[in-house]
Amino acid sequence: MIVELGHFALILAAVTALVQAIVPLVGAQMRWPGWMAVAEPAAGLQFLFASFSFAALTYAFVTSDFSVSLVTGNSHTLKPMLYKISGVWGNHEGSMLLWVLILTLFGACLAWFGGNLPPSIRSRALAIQGAVAVAFFAFILFTSNPFERMDAVPFDGRDLNPLLQDVGLALHPPFLYLGYVGLSMAFSFAIAALIEGRVDAAWGRWVRPWTLAAWVFLTIGIALGSWWAYYELGWGGFWFWDPVENASFMPWLLAAALLHSAIVVEKRESLKSWTILLAIMAFSFSLIGTFIVRSGVITSVHAFANDPERGVFILGILVFFTGGALTLFAARAGQMEAKGVFGVVSRESALVLNNILLAVACFVVFIGTIWPLVSEMFFERKLSVGAPFFNMAFTPFMVLLGLVLPVGAMLPWKRAKLGKVVKPLAPAFVLAVALGGLAWTIQGGRSLLGPVGLFLGAWLLMGAVIDLMSRTGRGALGDRIGRLSRLPRADWGKAVAHAGFGVTIFGIAGLMAWEQEDIRVAQLGQPYMVGAYEITLEGVRETEGPNYLTTMADIRVRKDGKDVTMLHPEKRVYPVAAMPTTEAAIDYRILRDVYLAIGDAQADGAYTVRTYIKPLTNWIWFGSFLMSLGGLLSLTDRRYRVAAGARKAPAGGVPAE
Structure with missing residues (x-):
């Protein structure tokens, strides 16, 4: 019953989003305050329905309701509770439900905390948010229903992908989606400003906090994903220029450019057209990332490779919103005349250079990501664009x-x-x-x-x-x-x-x-040197986890004749999923990591062991933490809370000069 109520709540959320997309937009155009006022309660109600729908799906996973097809395909009774919960978004349908939940959350936050905005701007921005929500609710309901029941209920589920049964990846998607979807707010403000013909310093103040919040969440999400790849996949790297990694990195680059460009709009009322274009493209690249991950056009260890029909639906959403936004931008570009003039040597010029570097860097990543697909489609050649190209370009x-x-x-x-x-x-x-x-x-x-x-x-x-x-x-x-x-x-x-x-x-x-890297067949009890460290495989044992079997090694690490640590890398097998995973063991230190991964047994009783001495790896995570902390500090600045109301406009708006 709860599952059916969740499905019904999802339908109600879609209907509410449709009302939110139409009524306030008409009201703002016709100057009808009552119609504009519909936007705020509709946004709150939409979030309420989406929350109930998501909670119903979570309940199905927690209680192991295997009558739900999604639970059967992504859960198991022996799975730890944390991974039962993360299994809700560890698949295509559930992750899309999380996507729209976050989308409705941002819309509700604008309704709740946007009282200092002019009513016409607020209602138009909420209407655009509602339109985006309508598209994704339709996508879920018509192609990706997470509440679909099974005709024959199995005794147990098929388990979640073992690679996703990890704390880092349990947290990675929610933060990443908060960043992805958060850029929809900048997009909505940009379209609202284009419709109203108002792009000024006040608009720059309104859009900056939302962009900053999205950038902070994206930074955290990317860092968590990078950390997960580092210790979970057993490859010893933190970034592989995988298409899915690039899909999140491109919006991050454009969000950083948008953040700096909005400062120029706020302080000097310059770069208006460029800032609006960045707001459109940042969210468009979020949609491109969604298409890349879910269309099946690429393969990745952490992609949702689904059927092409779903990809075509997402491509249609991308074309509609990006194409419509760019068409409106072209029609209104002449009204966004810059007021502030500045010299070649000035902060404005420095921020322009900042924007150019970030935007071109994003374009380079985009070309490297999409070129193999273009080559295969139009030239019938299979190409692989790897790390050497990205590092060089x-x-x-x-x-x-x-x-x-x-x-x-x-x-x-x-x-x-x-x-x-x-x-x-x-x-x-x-x-x-x-x-x-x-x-x-x-x-x-x-x-x-x-x-x-x-x-x-x-x-x-x-x-x-x-x-x-x-x-x-x-x-x-x-x-x-x-x-x-x-x-x-x-x-x-x-x-x-x-x-x-x-x-x-x-x-x-x-x-x-x-x-430093060393890959060898290690004999039990025979030490070998990697850099300044002496590595000894002392033993290998078979043991069990909650829902897996594991081969666990005991490897001693010494330096200058003194014990440093004992590490226990594993090679796990998940019987239900019939999938092996490599669990690296890492000795984390400020200046270096000792990274060990155990491989297959050899005929003579030896084992393959990969050893890496990785200097300064933790500085990558610490630097990401500092960037996120810097964004949060800026977000708590009192000026973000009060400055947006410093300049009010009549309900009809003031045309930009």
Whole structure:
């Protein structure tokens, strides 16, 4: 009964979304306050229905209701409770239900907390959110019903994909979807502004918090997915330029560009057309990611490879919203005249350069991701675009971005003197160059990657510190440090996020440049050296987990004659899913990880063992955490809560100049 109620609630949510998409839009056009006012309760009601529907599906998984086809295909009675719950979104149908739940959540948040917005803008934005929801509710109800019953109820389920039975991947999709779907708010604000003909400083203030929240969630989601790939897949890498990884990375790049571009709209009323276009494209790339993951056009270890008919439906949604938005953008482009003028050397110019680098980097990733598909469809050639292409084509843009970021962050608005800005940064630049040179000397000149990464990381970190200190005025150092606590949180957020970017760059470069790898057949009790570490396979035993059988190794790690740790890598087999997995064992340290994975047994009783010494890996996760923390600090700035109401407009709106 609860399952049927969940299905009925999903239908009610779709009907409510349809009302929300039509009535407020007509009301805003006709200046009918009553019709515009429908948007707020409709958004709240839509979220309520979607929440009940999602809760009903969760109940079916928790209680192991195998009369539901989705539960049978993705659960099992022996599965731990955490993975029964995460199994709700560990499949196509359930994850799409989570997708629309988050979409309705953002719409409800706009209805609840958007009281300081002009009624016409709020109602139009909510109507666009409702239209997007209608499309995805239709997709679920007509092609991907999560509540479908089975004619014959099995005794037990077929279990969730063992690779997805992990804490990291249990958390990864919700955060990723909060970022993906959160960009729909920037899209809705952009379309509302185009319809109303209003793109001004106030609009920039309204769109920034939503974009920032989406970017923070995307950062957390991508970091969790990268961490999961690192320790769960047993390959020893944190990023493989997999199409599904790229699908989340492209919106992240555009969201970062949009975030910086919206600042220019807010502060200087410039880059209006570009910012609107970024808002459209950021959400469009989220839809492209959804298509890539769910259409079956690519294969990936964490893709929902489904039938092409579903892919065509998603492609139709993508074409409708992106095509419609770009058509409206073309029709209204002439009304978005920029007011602020600025010099070649100014913060505006630095942010334009920032946007160009991020947008071109996104385009490079997109070409590398989609080209194998294009080649196969139009040229009948199967190609593989791997890490060498992405590393070669993408890295220069991030290096340039890292170089200009500290300078651009300190440039004044409108016009600036470059020498005046560079002067306080000069000691940081010299020290960063010295650190890079030291790394080059110590490593013996093998590769520039590590030294350049250290230089950029130090340059960004020290640049962020100098930027903060420059905002404390003059006087004694102690007084200036005391003033730091009184700086706006947005200033702290920017500095922390930029520093996190530097830490991440250094971690990635150090790992790629200085990693040591050893793959061998290891005999029991015979030690071998990998770098400075002595590795000994001391024993292998068979044991059981809650829903799997495992071959577990006992491997001792020593350094300089002293024990470092005992690690226990595993090779698991899940009988129900009939699928093996490799569970790496990792000794996490600040400056390095020792990473071990056990392979197959050999005829003489030995085992294949993969050993990696991975320097600075944890700096990647720490840098991602700092970037997310910086975004959250900025999001809590009081100006985000009150500034949006600083400039109100009549219900009909004010045309942009």
